[in-house]
Amino acid sequence: MIFRQLFDPASCTYTYLLGDRDEALLIDPVFEQAPRDLALLDELGLKLLATLDTHVHADHVTGAWWLHERCDSRIALASVAGAMFSDLPLSHGDRIRFGHRYLEVRATPGHTNGCLTYVLDGQHMAFTGDSLLIRGCGRTDFQQGSPRQLFRSVHEQILTLPDECLLYPAHDYRGITVTSVGEERRFNPRLGGEADAHDFVGYMDNLNLPHPKLMAQAVPANLRSGKPEDARLPAGIPAWAPLTQRFSGIWEIEPITLQEYAGTVQIVDVREASEFNDSLGHIHGAKLLPLSRLTDSLTELDRQRPLVTVCRSGVRSAQACALLNKAGFDQVANLAGGMLRWRSEGMPAACGDENL
Missing domain, CATH: 3.60.15.10 (Ribonuclease Z/Hydroxyacylglutathione hydrolase-like)
Incomplete structure (x- = not known):
């Protein structure tokens, strides 16, 4: 049990x-x-x-x-x-x-x-x-x-x-x-x-x-079994995209969903520079801000726009979500499975100036 x-x-x-x-x-x-x-x-x-x-x-x-x-x-x-x-x-x-x-x-x-x-x-x-x-x-x-x-x-x-x-x-x-x-x-x-x-x-x-x-x-x-009078969602449910909350507390976005919303969100790749153009490549339009210097680069991000963090597997980018939440960013999600999942589902990627 x-x-x-x-x-x-x-x-x-x-x-x-x-x-x-x-x-x-x-x-x-x-x-x-x-x-x-x-x-x-x-x-x-x-x-x-x-x-x-x-x-x-x-x-x-x-x-x-x-x-x-x-x-x-x-x-x-x-x-x-x-x-x-x-x-x-x-x-x-x-x-x-x-x-x-x-x-x-x-x-x-x-x-x-x-x-x-x-x-x-x-x-x-x-x-x-x-x-x-x-x-x-x-x-x-x-x-x-x-x-x-x-x-x-x-x-x-x-x-x-x-x-x-x-x-x-x-x-x-x-x-x-x-x-x-x-x-x-x-x-x-x-x-x-x-x-x-x-x-x-x-x-x-x-x-x-x-x-x-x-x-x-x-x-x-x-006495209404918890149903609000206006039937609104619980406080804290993001409305900017369909997201899934993990038990760790991190919100995640699926690759297919990110592809749909890519034009309205900031995509921040937190890998190192050498990984950004490796065999996995990176998502078109992604901004490279390695996790090691993320907290020193917050001024480069728009606090008013939703933000999706990306790494190889989703582990480092989950930590980036936590750091961004702590810094006051309240519209943040992690790409589920990272670039490994992105590529395995056939999503487009770039390496330098070349499409993969």
Whole structure:
């Protein structure tokens, strides 16, 4: 089985990818991170069957609708949440299959009335959303929250799992990635040890926390399964050409696409001068700026025009993209596969004054 824990620094949200054979599920995807998730699915050769939200989030917008639009994946959420566009409403005891594996749905309300915990078959991994955090839990003072209900949910549905079962929460604000049932049963200061329901209710009723900053925007958006009112793409998606984002974060352009857009972009070849006119040649109109002196040559580039970097295989030009992004260039892409791919696909090239 493939398992990846992904992180959104803006909201401290963990997104989880689970894959078996060629099928995958994503738990708690973040709208702005959809390009990252799509890149990882593509690189691992996985088909996204469904996105599973643990609850209607108040601190970020789900990527469920956006991923559905790109992957035709189903949108799964607790049926009691009443979210629009959800085509896989979930209830306690349901099973969500992928490959030869499945997740069991456990209703764990209390943080919100629609909180779910997903337990992997074999009960060695569970995804608890905000119902149980690492040495903590989600708040209970809005979205039909109830401390008494949350106490019952955690003790009856999560802490009854085997001690060695690993627990993966929806958030952690300290960078801690995982805990276990045994740890939380012993050390959770709110729900573990000898704490009873009265202790927990007294604790939760006196937190006096301000509401999440994005609550007024996030909750309505998540009740639409993350679909924006104007249906616009996530921020940061380049519009100047059809590009693919790699999991490394680098945007790439295919050779056939670059040939189509060559007249509107700057093409910067970052190889050494001796390579520019070697047997691979170079793209017509490309500007030679070796990677070794790229940062000293930024004034030679137009910041207003999109820019494509090129090298032999795409490795050095990917580093050039990173350097240019750091220098404030925000319309940059790498030629996928470099000149090797360009030539293998029969694209025109030049060597000195001669066509190849």
